[in-house]
Amino acid sequence: MDGQQRVGVLVALPLVLQELGEDPARLIAGAGIDPELLHNPENSLTFVELGRLLEACVTATGCEHFGLLVGQRSTTESLGLVGRLMRNAPTLKDALLDLCTNQKRYVRGAVAYLVVQDEIAFLGYAVHHPAMLAIDQLSDGAIAVGFNIISELSGTAPDEALLARRAPGNLAPYRQFYGSTPRFDAQQNALAFPASLLTHPVRGADRELRKTLEKLVASYWAVEQPSVAQTVTRLLRARIVFPNTSLETVATELSMHPRTLNRRLQAEGKSFRDLMSEARFQGARQLLEGTRMEVTEIALALGYAEPSSFTHAFHKWSEMTPSEWRKHGNAGLDRLQ
Structure with missing residues (x-):
């Protein structure tokens, strides 16, 4: 099973390549992917294709934080309908559960999760596709997406980023984005923050619009449910x-x-x-x-x-x-x- 990943924030990948001095169309095509696929956030890549693409990007650019550069350009808008649903959730917890619950509709091969332990909440991301390449880059991007989402919806940044990867040679991009150095060599890829933040109301949420969006999300990805x-x-x-x-x-x-x-x-x-x-x-x-x-x-x-x-x-x-x-x-x- 190849799994699948919605393009979403990956629409920013060609621009990141361009800024790093690479020809996006040539590199993406060289990885066996139609460059046009990345123009529409609602398209999908298999996890095998995505891993191959990210690995090719890192090899060509020599940039060990490539995934971070892509992920940090995200907003809830990058998540499409689910992002709109999240922006109209009553609380941050409801919004994050929107993400975790609906992710299975358009991502197969990885899981977003919310776990609370000892008054600390963890919004995490774990890959379970058996043959995924460049897991560190995909996870870097996913955690950056989560950081932006929590900051956008609550007005408060998470306390700490945990990354299950070796520290790269250049830590400056991570410090600049997160405001501190993430905890590398962690046992999970996650964001840690006080569980009390979960009750924070989402500013500007529209209850009636949310009801409509819930129906749209359920019908838009009317795919076979996981076993x-x-x-x-x-x-x-x-x-x-x-x-x-x-x-x-x-x-x-x-x-x-x-x-x-x-x-x-x-x-x-x-x-x-x-x-x-x-x-x-x-x-x-x-x-x-x-x-x-x-x-x-x-x-x-x-x-x-x-x-x-x-x-x-x-x-x-x-x-x-x-x-x-x-x-x-x-x-x-x-x-x-």
């Missing part, structure tokens, strides 16, 4: 680095009894245990490849009480230890395919 297994995969990828992620908590999120969730997964030939393992494996691979986190830190982040248990599980998944995977990079993934 139960796909829905659980999205939830697990979003919550895998948070404590107490279990069958019970996921079932509660889906308003199901745990036994009902198990039965529905079994009907699709899946099990919760296997989906949890897949989510941990994806999370582990991305943290090993993208960050400088120690293996022990990654094990704890993914819910393992002992690093040895994590190493055993990772070897079972990949026939390699975590350290070997980090050393060989994507060669490990090629071995599995």
Whole structure:
């Protein structure tokens, strides 16, 4: 499954390339994509195409913060109908849930999530497409989009940006955009801010217009809804680095009894245990490849009480230890395919 990503803010990508001295049409076409596709924010790219394009952009420009440069040009307008819905939400929480709930309609392969823990809210973004390239660039862009959205809707910027990638050589663009240095080598790509901000009313929201927009959003992307297994995969990828992620908590999120969730997964030939393992494996691979986190830190982040248990599980998944995977990079993934 290639997954898909709405073009949205990517309409700014050709301009960023031009500003960096590249020929946008030539480079985009060279990545196997019709340049015209990026002229309409309602078009879509597959995740394979998007990863290939972002990787080509970084290679050609030598710009390690390319994703940030694209994402920082966003507003709620970049999100189309969902952005309009968000601008007419009663509170910031309602607006962010609009984004997280409707994202599955036009994005397959990544998940936006809102989690509150210990009075801190996290608006995060996690890729679960198995063959995505340039995850650091896509995530940089997504977190920049989230930063602009929260600032626009609440009038207050998030406290901190967490990025699950190694720090690039030039930190100045990040400091300039976020107002401080993000926390690199983090266990998730997310924005952290006080949970109390979620109750902040969205200025200028129109209740009646929102009712109309809710119907438009539902009908505009009248696509096949994700299966139960796909829905659980999205939830697990979003919550895998948070404590107490279990069958019970996921079932509660889906308003199901745990036994009902198990039965529905079994009907699709899946099990919760296997989906949890897949989510941990994806999370582990991305943290090993993208960050400088120690293996022990990654094990704890993914819910393992002992690093040895994590190493055993990772070897079972990949026939390699975590350290070997980090050393060989994507060669490990090629071995599995």
